[in-house]
Amino acid sequence: MRTQLLSQLITGGVAAAVAAAVIAVPKVFSHEKAQTAAPAAVCVYNWYLSNSRTSGTATIPAFAYGNTPMVPLAGNWDGAGGDTPGAYSPDENKFFLTNNFNGGVGQITIPFGGVGDKPIVGDWNGDGTDEVGTYTPSTGTFTKRAADGTTTTVVYGTPYQIPLVGDWNGDGTDEVGVYRASNATFELRLADGSTRSFVYGDPYWKPLIGDWNGDGRDEPAVYNPADSTFYFRVSGIDPTETTEKIRYGDTGDRPLVGDWDGNRTSSQGIIRS
Numbered sequence: 259m260r261t262q263l264l265s266q267l268i269t270g271g272v273a274a275a276v277a278a279a280v281i282a283v284p285k286v287f288s289h290e291k292a293q294t295a296a297p298a299a300v301c302v303y304n305w306y307l308s309n310s311r312t313s314g315t316a317t318i319p320a321f322a323y324g325n326t327p328m329v330p331l332a333g334n335w336d337g338a339g340g341d342t343p344g345a346y347s348p349d350e351n352k353f354f355l356t357n358n359f360n361g362g363v364g365q366i367t368i369p370f371g372g373v374g375d376k377p378i379v380g381d382w383n384g385d386g387t388d389e390v391g392t393y394t395p396s397t398g399t400f401t402k403r404a405a406d407g408t409t410t411t412v413v414y415g416t417p418y419q420i421p422l423v424g425d426w427n428g429d430g431t432d433e434v435g436v437y438r439a440s441n442a443t444f445e446l447r448l449a450d451g452s453t454r455s456f457v458y459g460d461p462y463w464k465p466l467i468g469d470w471n472g473d474g475r476d477e478p479a480v481y482n483p484a485d486s487t488f489y490f491r492v493s494g495i496d497p498t499e500t501t502e503k504i505r506y507g508d509t510g511d512r513p514l515v516g517d518w519d520g521n522r523t524s525s526q527g528i529i530r531s
């Protein structure tokens with residue numbers, strides 16, 4: 259049954275492609291060279307983290323950790339100090355976490371997640387240590403993995419959004435949310451199950467979550483990849499908005515935020531590959 263369906267799909271696809279080539283685009287496409295996809299090169303990630311949101315300079319010596327196509331992460335894995343690096347391999351479905359800024363090989367490996375899942379990080383039980391989890395885009399399911407390997411799930415938002423994790427009410431336990439990139443909307447699920455929704459930034463900027471004002475509650479930031487600018491919503495998630503902005507990094511860098519020095523206030527970093 260599965261084979262039959264696949265063969266029907268393939269036949270249909272080829273027929274459609276031939277029809278398109280013959281009918282719709284005879285000239286333009288005839289001058290194009292056939293393109294062969296190059297194998298993706300493995301690039302090492304270089305991390306440039308800063309404890310200051312007022313400077314364009316990294317305050318932590320640069321180090322290398324992880325490589326493409328891993329997803330860089332940050333969290334407080336041991337409950338001491340501040341946030342430190344992690345990386346999720348979507349190929350192997352494994353988290354590689356480390357408790358220092360020395361780079362190199364991860365100290366903790368956690369196999370978790372399935373095909374297509376996105377990694378998430380949060381303190382699910384409020385003990386001050388971050389755990390890992392996954393967001394399954396096709397169903398909008400957040401799966402939180404406790405330190406003992408047990409899981410709990412929350413379904414929130416429409417499928418295929420960008421997952422968010424933060425402590426919206428400051429009780430020490432992280433809640434979830436989603437970012438709707440097409441209209442720059444943050445939709446946060448509060449601890450009581452109600453929702454807070456607002457537009458912040460422009461469509462398809464990168465959403466980030468941290469505690470910019472040190473009040474114990476997390477709030478959003480956005481990063482504009484076009485000019486490497488972070489916008490921190492220091493006023494929190496209330497309707498009145500105050501924003502600080504800083505230019506940090508360069509074109510092609512990946513933004514990341516964390517409380518690197520453990521002073522309960524988050525700041526920026528970029529990862530360059």
Ligand SMILES: [Ca+2]
Pocket residue numbers: 380381382383384385386387388389
């Ligand atoms: Ca925890």
Ligand SMILES: [Ca+2]
Pocket residue numbers: 424425426427428429430431432433449
């Ligand atoms: Ca909370």
Ligand SMILES: [Ca+2]
Pocket residue numbers: 468469470471472473474475476477494
């Ligand atoms: Ca805050």
Ligand SMILES: [Ca+2]
Pocket residue numbers: 309340516517518519520521522523524525
């Ligand atoms: Ca800090």
